[in-house]
Amino acid sequence: MSANGEFGYIKSRLAPLAAGFKGALGLADDAALLSVRAGRELVITADTLVEGRHFPGGTDPALAARKALRVNLSDLAAMAARPVAYMTSIVWPANAGDALRNGFADGLARDQEEFGVTLIGGDTTSADGPWVIAVTAFGEVPAGQAVTRSGARPGDCLVVTGTIGDAALGLKVETGDYQPDATDRAYLLERFQLPVPRLALADALHAHAHAAIDISDGLVADCRHLATASGLSLDIHLDALPLSPAAGRWLDEQDDTQAARLALASFGDDYELACAIPEARVDTFLADIRKTGVDATVVGRFSAGSSFSVAMDGSIVEPGAGGFTHF
Amino acid sequence: MSANGEFGYIKSRLAPLAAGFKGALGLADDAALLSVRAGRELVITADTLVEGRHFPGGTDPALAARKALRVNLSDLAAMAARPVAYMTSIVWPANAGDALRNGFADGLARDQEEFGVTLIGGDTTSADGPWVIAVTAFGEVPAGQAVTRSGARPGDCLVVTGTIGDAALGLKVETGDYQPDATDRAYLLERFQLPVPRLALADALHAHAHAAIDISDGLVADCRHLATASGLSLDIHLDALPLSPAAGRWLDEQDDTQAARLALASFGDDYELACAIPEARVDTFLADIRKTGVDATVVGRFSAGSSFSVAMDGSIVEPGAGGFTHF
Numbered sequence: 001m002s003a004n005g006e007f008g009y010i011k012s013r014l015a016p017l018a019a020g021f022k023g024a025l026g027l028a029d030d031a032a033l034l035s036v037r038a039g040r041e042l043v044i045t046a047d048t049l050v051e052g053r054h055f056p057g058g059t060d061p062a063l064a065a066r067k068a069l070r071v072n073l074s075d076l077a078a079m080a081a082r083p084v085a086y087m088t089s090i091v092w093p094a095n096a097g098d099a100l101r102n103g104f105a106d107g108l109a110r111d112q113e114e115f116g117v118t119l120i121g122g123d124t125t126s127a128d129g130p131w132v133i134a135v136t137a138f139g140e141v142p143a144g145q146a147v148t149r150s151g152a153r154p155g156d157c158l159v160v161t162g163t164i165g166d167a168a169l170g171l172k173v174e175t176g177d178y179q180p181d182a183t184d185r186a187y188l189l190e191r192f193q194l195p196v197p198r199l200a201l202a203d204a205l206h207a208h209a210h211a212a213i214d215i216s217d218g219l220v221a222d223c224r225h226l227a228t229a230s231g232l233s234l235d236i237h238l239d240a241l242p243l244s245p246a247a248g249r250w251l252d253e254q255d256d257t258q259a260a261r262l263a264l265a266s267f268g269d270d271y272e273l274a275c276a277i278p279e280a281r282v283d284t285f286l287a288d289i290r291k292t293g294v295d296a297t298v299v300g301r302f303s304a305g306s307s308f309s310v311a312m313d314g315s316i317v318e319p320g321a322g323g324f325t326h327f
Numbered sequence: 328m329s330a331n332g333e334f335g336y337i338k339s340r341l342a343p344l345a346a347g348f349k350g351a352l353g354l355a356d357d358a359a360l361l362s363v364r365a366g367r368e369l370v371i372t373a374d375t376l377v378e379g380r381h382f383p384g385g386t387d388p389a390l391a392a393r394k395a396l397r398v399n400l401s402d403l404a405a406m407a408a409r410p411v412a413y414m415t416s417i418v419w420p421a422n423a424g425d426a427l428r429n430g431f432a433d434g435l436a437r438d439q440e441e442f443g444v445t446l447i448g449g450d451t452t453s454a455d456g457p458w459v460i461a462v463t464a465f466g467e468v469p470a471g472q473a474v475t476r477s478g479a480r481p482g483d484c485l486v487v488t489g490t491i492g493d494a495a496l497g498l499k500v501e502t503g504d505y506q507p508d509a510t511d512r513a514y515l516l517e518r519f520q521l522p523v524p525r526l527a528l529a530d531a532l533h534a535h536a537h538a539a540i541d542i543s544d545g546l547v548a549d550c551r552h553l554a555t556a557s558g559l560s561l562d563i564h565l566d567a568l569p570l571s572p573a574a575g576r577w578l579d580e581q582d583d584t585q586a587a588r589l590a591l592a593s594f595g596d597d598y599e600l601a602c603a604i605p606e607a608r609v610d611t612f613l614a615d616i617r618k619t620g621v622d623a624t625v626v627g628r629f630s631a632g633s634s635f636s637v638a639m640d641g642s643i644v645e646p647g648a649g650g651f652t653h654f
Contacts, residue, residue, distance in 0.1 A: 023368075029476050030405040030541060030554055031372035031466075036363040041350075044447070045358035046463060048416040050454045078357040089375040089416070120371070129456020134416040136373060136463040139358075140545045149356050214357060229355055279504040 006124060013105035017112060017119035021085065024120040032120040034085065036140060043139040043146055051093070051131035055193075056174055061100045063193045064133060065107030071216065072137035072248035073115055073197035074271040078214035080147040080205035081139030083115055087122040100131070116318040145206055152211040152230035152276030158300035159282065161198055161289070162272040164219050165264025165324035166191035167304055176315075184246040188266065191256040195271035200292040208285040211276040223300065226274060233305035238312040241265055242297040258312055265310075276302055333451060340432035344439060344446035348412065351447040359448040361412065363467060370466040370473055372402035378420070378458035382520075383501055388427045389434030390520045391460060397440050398543065399464035399523035401598040405541040407474040407532035408466030410442055415449040418459035427458070442526065472533055479538040479557035479603030486609065488525055488616070489599040490571040491546050492591025493518035511573040518571075522598035527619040535612040538603040545595040550627065551635055553601060560632035565639040568592055569624040585639055588633030592637075603629055 010027055018024035023033035036042050049068045051057055054317070069086060076083050079117050088108070112118060170192025172178035180188065198214075205212055211230055215222045220236065227234035238261050242305070243251065247264060254260035275296075277285050286296055309316050337354055345351035350360035361398070363369050376395045378384055396413060403410050419427070439445060444464070454534050497519025499505035507515070525541075532539055538557055542549045547563065554561035565588050570578065574591060581587035604612050604625075613623055636643050 025475060025477075028552075030402040030539075031370045031408070031473075033468075033473055034369040034371055036369065038365065042361040042363065042369065043358045044361055044463075044465075046414045046416045046449050048450045048452055048461065049419065050418055050452055053452065053454055076356040087371065087373045087463060089373050089463075091375065091377055091418075091459055101597075114522065122373045123375045123461070125375055125377055125380065127380055127457050127459070129377075129459075130454050132454070132456075132459055132461075134419055134450070134459075134461040135414075136414060136605065138371075141360075143362065144357075146360055148352060150352075151333070199527075212357075225355075245635075281456065 009101055010124065013102060014119060017105065017108055021118040021120055024118065027121060028153065034120065034138060040140045040145055041143045043076055043079045043081035043141055045072050046134065046136045047072045047075065048132060048134040050149055051120060061103030062107030062110065064112045065104045066194055068106060068133040068135050069111050069248045070195050070197050071271060072135045074195060074214040076137055076139035077198045077201065078212045078273055079139070079141065080202045080209070080212065081141045082202060083139045083199060085118045085120045085138060086135055086137040087120060089123040089134040091129065092124065092126040093131045094126060094128045096126060096131070115197070147205050147209050147212045149211055149226050149229035152226055152232055152302045153278070154232060154302060155279060156210055156262050156276040156302045157279050157282050157298045158223055158234065158236065158274055158302065159275045159277045159285065159296050160242060160299050161201065161294050161296045162217065163242045163247060163248045164270050165267065166244050167195065167269035168264055168267030168301045171249055178250065180246065180249065184249060187244070188247050190212060192269060195269065197271060198273045198326060201273065201289050201294060204285055204288040205275065207288065208277050208281045209275045210278065213274050214272055215270040215272050216268050218266040219270065219274065220266050222311055223274050226276060227302065227308055230276065230302065233307040234300055234302050234303045236300035236310045238262065238265055238310060240297055240299045258317065261312060262317055329552050336428055337451065339429060340429060341446060344435055348445040348447055351445065354448060358648030359413045361447065361465065366470055367467045368470045370403055370406045370408035370468055371463065372399055373461065373463045374402065375459060375461040389437065392431045392434030393438045393521055395460040395462050396435060397522050397524050398598060399462045400442055400526060401522060401541040403464055403466035404464070404528065405539045406468065406469045406598055407529045407536070407539065410444045410464060410526060412445045412447045413462055413464040414447060416461040417449070418452045418456065419451065419453040420458045421453060421455045423453060423458070442524070444517050474532050474536050474539045476538055476553050477538050479553055479559055479629045481559060481629060482606055483537055483603040483629045484606050484609050485550060485561065485563065485629065486602045486604045486612065486623050486627045486649060487546065487569060487599055487626050488528065488621050488623045490569045490574060491542070491597050491599060492574045492594065492631045493571050494522065494596035495591055496574055496577055496596030505577065507573065507576065511576060514549045514571070516638035519596060522596065525600045525621060527558050528600065528616050528621060529622065531612055531615040534601065534615065535604050535608045536602045537605065540601050542597040542599050542601055543595050545593040546597065546601065547593050547637055550601050553603060554629060554635055557603065557629065559629045560634040561627055563627035563637045565592055565644070567591065567624055567626045567638060585644065588639060589644055
């Protein structure tokens with residue numbers, strides 16, 4: 001694309017996404033300016049999606065844009081941060097046309113409004129390779145109040161929001177490996193394509209959580225990260241794994257339901273939160289987050305030590321290393 | 328690479344780069360925390376380098392890493408910001424081995440020390456495509472004191488730091504299109520591979536500059552951006568184009584020195600700064616920056632209006648759209 005093409009796209013399609021944010025300088029300067037209010041600190045995360053790896057080739061570009069933004073907002077949600085702004089560094093594939101570029105901008109526009117964030121900068125280039133969407137997202141928390149992975153304490157309950165495994169099945173639907181009825185199909189696909197960052201839980205996390213992580217690599221692997229970061233043992237009970245009705249119907253069709261349940265808990269892309277909540281506060285935490293329309297389930301417990309177990313049907317199942325890795 | 332490979336690389340090679348920066352959380356959490364001192368604001372920029380486009384395939388990975396960091400620091404320099412930290416989102420090529428990964432980390436380690444910045448987060452993945460290095464860099468300025476592109480005033484002089492065109496010739500050396508003696512070869516290659524972000528000029532910019540930009544797309548194109556952003560006319564005089572002795576020797580060999588000079592002023596990758604300095608302060612500005620070992624040259628003047636001209640040898644040369652575009 002010509003120089004006018006690059007600058008023209010930024011001016012006509014991306015700069016409007018920065019309107020109203022003074023420090024974005026209209027996406028027309030060398031950098032953006034961001035003020036942080038007194039008593040707050042910035043929470044910053046960077047996650048990249050690559051076509052063919054994190055989303056299938058041929059995905060609606062608006063959906064790809066929204067997922068790229070949402071997985072970053074999910075990291076902010078896991079820290080109990082309020083999202084503020086984001087940047088995108090894009091590598092267009094060599095054959096990128098107007099449909100891809102405009103769809104991308106349309107998707108960002110839609111989710112900006114939904115989540116109250118603004119594009120404040122970034123970069124575009126192109127290359128002979130897959131489409132790369134690198135996002136850096138900015139949120140804020142009261143200084144010293146971010147919820148990290150390392151604060152779990154012995155006796156804390158492991159609480160997981162929403163349902164687990166829907167995204168795994170959504171990918172199976174997308175690739176044709178699973179063909180449920182139309183309702184389940186639409187539900188599972190959306191769960192894979194448009195994860196919902198649990199930003200609405202920030203107040204409840206600040207009030208009750210000792211630690212939190214968002215589930216991107218799989219419930220088993222990510223909860224293990226919580227335990228390791230906190231220097232604790234963790235016992236997970238997969239009998240309690242929260243499943244959607246659609247995932248329940250898939251599970252009913254499987255011969256080895258134990259292996260199938262473990263697979264749902266190991267795939268990732270759920271973008272639910274796993275939190276360490278003191279036992280005495282679990283009921284209050286659940287009541288608080290239900291007010292925001294989100295349910296949660298106790299699926300394990302932290303204790304002193306450094307062991308890790310996943311149990312089901314009264315026996316320990318071996319999760320191996322567990323978790324999806326992007327290598 | 329296996330899950331252990333990804334996590335192992337981050338833990339063994341990247342996490343040490345985050346040591347000592349508390350908010351980086353050891354690169355082991357969902358996001359990083361960044362405090363901004365009272366009375367300061369954050370300056371944030373994102374620039375991506377792609378192998379085969381922004382640096383030649385087969386480039387020493389340490390040099391690629393350092394250039395990726397430096398071009399971002401150059402954007403901070405153009406805003407007169409003090410650099411603080413950065414994040415990297417990397418897409419490794421499918422065949423990436425230990426030499427690439429370790430060289431990358433080594434390069435970052437070296438330049439972190441040189442420029443006083445710390446890695447605080449990011450993302451790694453891999454794909455069947457070129458190596459992508461996306462950097463987001465964070466600096467700070469006294470609130471309201473960032474030097475932007477839009478502040479030039481009628482009568483301001485256009486002042487350019489250092490010398491222009493060396494990077495263009497460095498690329499010619501790298502591709503074998505220009506074969507000078509060993510001294511010029513080494514000098515020009517380094518100017519292409521390791522641009523020096525003009526961070527040392529921050530105080531002088533704060534004291535004297537109305538506007539600034541770093542020269543990545545070419546002197547002509549980037550200075551035109553300054554004029555456009557400031558709503559002014561600009562006349563550039565390329566007779567005054569500051570050239571290194573090495574570039575001067577190349578120019579002497581060219582048949583059409585006017586076209587050659589214009590080419591040097593249009594290529595980009597110089598990462599020098601172009602600034603709008605009030606005429607009465609130019610001498611003081613030059614004296615101040617010479618104390619930091621950097622020279623600068625007046626190459627044009629802003630005036631009221633919206634015209635743009637590039638003159639050489641007493642006549643207007645047509646620069647066209649000008650500037651390197653990464654599309």
